[in-house]
Amino acid sequence: MIAALPQVQYEMVIGLEVHAQLSTQTKLFCGCPVEFGAPPNTHICPVCTGQPGVLPVLNQRAFDYAILVGLALNGEIAAFSKFDRKQYFYPDLPKNYQISQYDLPLVQHGWVEIDAGEGPLRIGITRLHMEEDAGKLVHAGADRLSGSTYTLVDYNRAGTPLVEIVSEPDIRTAAQAVAYVQEIRRIVRYLGACDGNMQEGSMRCDVNISVRPVGTEKFGTKVEIKNINSFNSIQRAIEYEYIRQMSALNGDNPTEVIRQETRLWDENAQKTRSMRLKEGSDDYRYFPEPDLLPLEVTPDLLAHYQAQLPELPIAKRQRYQSEWGLSPYDAEAMSNDRTTAHYFEEAVRHGAPPKLAANWVQGDITAYLNEHHQRFEDLPLDPGGLAELIQLIESGTISNKIAKELLPELLERGISPKALVVERGLTQISDHQQLIEALQQVLAESPQQVAQYREGKRKLAGYFVGQAMKKTQGRADPQLLNQLLSSLLD
Amino acid sequence: MIDHTTVQKVARLARLQLTASEETLFTVQLGDILAYIDQLSELDTTGVQPTTRAVELSNVTRPDVRRPPLDPEQLLSQAPQREEAFYRVPRISEP
Numbered sequence: 076m077i078a079a080l081p082q083v084q085y086e087m088v089i090g091l092e093v094h095a096q097l098s099t100q101t102k103l104f105c106g107c108p109v110e111f112g113a114p115p116n117t118h119i120c121p122v123c124t125g126q127p128g129v130l131p132v133l134n135q136r137a138f139d140y141a142i143l144v145g146l147a148l149n150g151e152i153a154a155f156s157k158f159d160r161k162q163y164f165y166p167d168l169p170k171n172y173q174i175s176q177y178d179l180p181l182v183q184h185g186w187v188e189i190d191a192g193e194g195p196l197r198i199g200i201t202r203l204h205m206e207e208d209a210g211k212l213v214h215a216g217a218d219r220l221s222g223s224t225y226t227l228v229d230y231n232r233a234g235t236p237l238v239e240i241v242s243e244p245d246i247r248t249a250a251q252a253v254a255y256v257q258e259i260r261r262i263v264r265y266l267g268a269c270d271g272n273m274q275e276g277s278m279r280c281d282v283n284i285s286v287r288p289v290g291t292e293k294f295g296t297k298v299e300i301k302n303i304n305s306f307n308s309i310q311r312a313i314e315y316e317y318i319r320q321m322s323a324l325n326g327d328n329p330t331e332v333i334r335q336e337t338r339l340w341d342e343n344a345q346k347t348r349s350m351r352l353k354e355g356s357d358d359y360r361y362f363p364e365p366d367l368l369p370l371e372v373t374p375d376l377l378a379h380y381q382a383q384l385p386e387l388p389i390a391k392r393q394r395y396q397s398e399w400g401l402s403p404y405d406a407e408a409m410s411n412d413r414t415t416a417h418y419f420e421e422a423v424r425h426g427a428p429p430k431l432a433a434n435w436v437q438g439d440i441t442a443y444l445n446e447h448h449q450r451f452e453d454l455p456l457d458p459g460g461l462a463e464l465i466q467l468i469e470s471g472t473i474s475n476k477i478a479k480e481l482l483p484e485l486l487e488r489g490i491s492p493k494a495l496v497v498e499r500g501l502t503q504i505s506d507h508q509q510l511i512e513a514l515q516q517v518l519a520e521s522p523q524q525v526a527q528y529r530e531g532k533r534k535l536a537g538y539f540v541g542q543a544m545k546k547t548q549g550r551a552d553p554q555l556l557n558q559l560l561s562s563l564l565d
Numbered sequence: 566m567i568d569h570t571t572v573q574k575v576a577r578l579a580r581l582q583l584t585a586s587e588e589t590l591f592t593v594q595l596g597d598i599l600a601y602i603d604q605l606s607e608l609d610t611t612g613v614q615p616t617t618r619a620v621e622l623s624n625v626t627r628p629d630v631r632r633p634p635l636d637p638e639q640l641l642s643q644a645p646q647r648e649e650a651f652y653r654v655p656r657i658s659e660p
């Protein structure tokens with residue numbers, strides 16, 4: 076008898092290239108506006124359309140943002156770096172080269188810490204460099220590229236400032252890849268360096284993926300996946316590619332081959348398809364950009380940028396847990412973006428217990444904001460007001476239920492919760508005599524239930540409390556009612 | 566050294582179509598140019614930093630301010646082919 080061969084287990088080796096568009100007013104090397112959705116070719120000039128004899132000049136703000144992102148990614152900022160020309164022919168690139176950075180990138184050797192539900196994991200960042208974006212091609216004559224008879228070009232996007240962030244091949248699962256891109260997105264948004272909008276393409280992601288038997292060192296053949304524009308497609312493109320490569324390796328699908336190539340994620344078909352064989356990078360014939368001067372970052376300049384760094388999401392997450400006792404889930408929800416974190420922290424500073432403030436912020440307040448398409452900075456109720464509302468509940472002045480009922484009006488009008496409670500006469504009734512009277516009325520009106528209760532149907536306590544609540548228009552302190560009820564009945 | 570294969574590759578990358586005799590001509594000429602430049606390597610450059618600029622300047626930047634409005638027509642009108650507000654180029658094969 077032949078023993079079954081042990082099934083080989085495969086693991087993925089994934090590296091990511093994230094392109095983040097810097098939130099500048101103008102392009103990287105010219106004063107053309109950067110604006111999504113502008114009419115075609117309205118934001119173009121001699122520089123970004125590659126006319127002969129023009130000179131690019133670096134946008135200071137793009138340089139600032141690139142350094143800040145580099146620092147936030149724990150990278151080493153190069154004391155000396157420069158721009159290079161990456162040469163290839165493609166009509167979205169009017170100069171026939173892209174200004175990028177090749178052998179002396181602005182940032183190297185960084186890392187970010189992620190948690191994809193398996194505990195903290197550090198993902199290395201090989202490099203970050205600045206480069207210009209290309210224009211946009213519109214394939215005319217047919218809706219599919221293969222059928223088009225000619226191509227139209229819009230150069231509005233050409234020259235838009237980007238940073239390309241290249242990770243080490245440290246990622247092993249689709250969930251880790253998603254967590255990594257989410258963390259990068261949080262960081263650039265905290266810095267205000269990029270809006271992180273994946274639908275509009277302000278953040279784009281290419282995935283390099285290979286598969287190898289678990290326990291082996293050697294990397295498999297690497298495939299690059301492009302055209303991924305949501306967290307959901309990162310996840311699914313990786314899962315699809317893992318299965319495709321594995322089925323080629325273990326012979327389940329003999330027609331499937333793994334070549335070093337670029338594949339496109341096809342959102343409609345939910346699969347990757349071959350795009351072109353990847354050219355060697357020597358084909359780009361990089362050489363130093365003679366029209367731009369090098370960049371030097373002295374220790375003084377570096378200190379100037381370091382001083383501008385805000386507290387980053389990971390630091391907030393850790394602080395919310397260690398100092399304020401939030402759960403990892405709440406800590407992440409409160410630190411996801413800077414305006415939420417600010418609102419939450421201010422509420423705590425005004426005396427709200429952190430856990431309760433977190434509940435209100437991520438629960439009812441977020442729901443209200445989503446429903447009204449508003450953001451925290453638009454909210455009329457300031458964080459001090461939220462702290463006051465929580466204080467009213469904590470002191471027993473109003474019930475949690477009433478607080479929730481008041482919230483929409485508070486959020487909309489931004490008035491003091493104390494004032495509104497007084498205005499509406501909603502103060503919680505904690506006066507024993509008043510509550511006993513209400514309970515006695517209820518008991519007198521329900522002789523049958525009282526009898527059943529005395530026979531052991533203890534669940535009826537809830538009924539009596541509910542009736543007493545009704546008699547007080549919901550203002551009775553429910554805990555006190557429960558206590559008083561048992562003193563009356565038992 | 567420059568050989569036919571290198572010339573063919575460079576021509577392909579530059580989208581140039583060369584005849585066989587041009588290929589031979591350029592192989593010789595490019596070889597001569599490189600040999601000429603190669604004389605520089607006779608100099609001892611130990612301890613000399615590679616140069617990336619002709620002037621001793623760095624960090625030359627401009628503020629992130631929009632330029633005055635331009636008429637895009639001035640640029641578009643010079644395009645070999647256009648269609649309304651777009652530049653029009655020959656159909657390209659899939660990227």
Ligand SMILES: [Zn+2]
Pocket residue numbers: 102105106107118119120121122123124234
């Ligand atoms: Zn321009």
